Amino acid sequence: MKPRSPNIQNYRPQLTSVLSIANRITALISTVALVAFVAWLVAAASSPSAYGALYAAAVSPIGRALLVIATFAFFLHLCGGIRHLFWDALVGFELRSIYASGWVALAASIVLTAAAWLVGRHL
Amino acid sequence: MSLRVPESRVPTPSIAARARGLGSAGRGTGAWRAERVTAVALVPLTLWLVASLVALGGADRAVFLAWLGRPLRALLVILLLIAAFRHTALGLQVVIEDYVHSAAKIPLLIATHLLCFAICVAGVLATLSIALAR
Numbered sequence: 070m071k072p073r074s075p076n077i078q079n080y081r082p083q084l085t086s087v088l089s090i091a092n093r094i095t096a097l098i099s100t101v102a103l104v105a106f107v108a109w110l111v112a113a114a115s116s117p118s119a120y121g122a123l124y125a126a127a128v129s130p131i132g133r134a135l136l137v138i139a140t141f142a143f144f145l146h147l148c149g150g151i152r153h154l155f156w157d158a159l160v161g162f163e164l165r166s167i168y169a170s171g172w173v174a175l176a177a178s179i180v181l182t183a184a185a186w187l188v189g190r191h192l
Numbered sequence: 193m194s195l196r197v198p199e200s201r202v203p204t205p206s207i208a209a210r211a212r213g214l215g216s217a218g219r220g221t222g223a224w225r226a227e228r229v230t231a232v233a234l235v236p237l238t239l240w241l242v243a244s245l246v247a248l249g250g251a252d253r254a255v256f257l258a259w260l261g262r263p264l265r266a267l268l269v270i271l272l273l274i275a276a277f278r279h280t281a282l283g284l285q286v287v288i289e290d291y292v293h294s295a296a297k298i299p300l301l302i303a304t305h306l307l308c309f310a311i312c313v314a315g316v317l318a319t320l321s322i323a324l325a326r
Contacts, residue, residue: 093287100280106289107273107315114257114318120253128250147238150231157228189246 084171098142105139141182148174169177223282230279237272257322266323270316277312281305 109127112119128131151162152170155161161170248259260266284304292300 096280096283097287103276103280104311105304107311107318110269110315110318110322113253113260114321117253120256124250124252143238143242147235151235154228154231171287185242185246189249 084168084175088149088171088174091145092153095142095146095149098139099146102139102143137182137186140185141178144178144181144185145174148177196281208298219228220222227279227282230275230282233275234272234279235267238264240268241272260319260322261325266319269319273312273315273319277308277315281308 109123112123127136154172155170160162161167244259244265248256251259260269262296281304285301288300288304
């Protein structure tokens, strides 16, 4: 079989490549979160017992952990998506800018996730 | 060796017309563009939704129904669902086209688009039933 490019086994991870595949992985996690949001809407529209079951699942330790992961995944995909929109407009498409915006996207996702959960917990 | 394209190989207008819409005959960028347009819409919509859900915290059903029962919020949620599921379907299509090279590719693409559409309609219906019941 012909070797494929890039050869993942021999490829040194860099911020650019890691954020590139992260954009896809976070897209898939966000998809699951979006479907869960629809389940939440349908449960709310259906009955108190359906809402209660989803509510219990959401506030369980595993549920909360998954929601934190989903929040981070959403913010990283959002920040990554904004980078892509700028690149599509040929803005910030030089290696230096790509690295700078990459670190900003990563930092912003961490800060926004922490903010969402710290603010949310007090309400 | 002649560099002239044989007369029979020259695409006639009818062939060009048949290719239009099937490939990149002027419309190949449609899906690519739709993914970007929905992304632009989703930046404010998703930020608004996440901020709202954070503010709602662990809301019980009555609080959540009262929140979604307002017309503007229901409208924004419906717009978000339409943009998000279109964006999701187009994104998943690219992922499938990149990684699935077996006979499962076309059935997977069809299932992805139909499922995204169905779940989107379910969410819109639920939102409408909540908003109109208020």
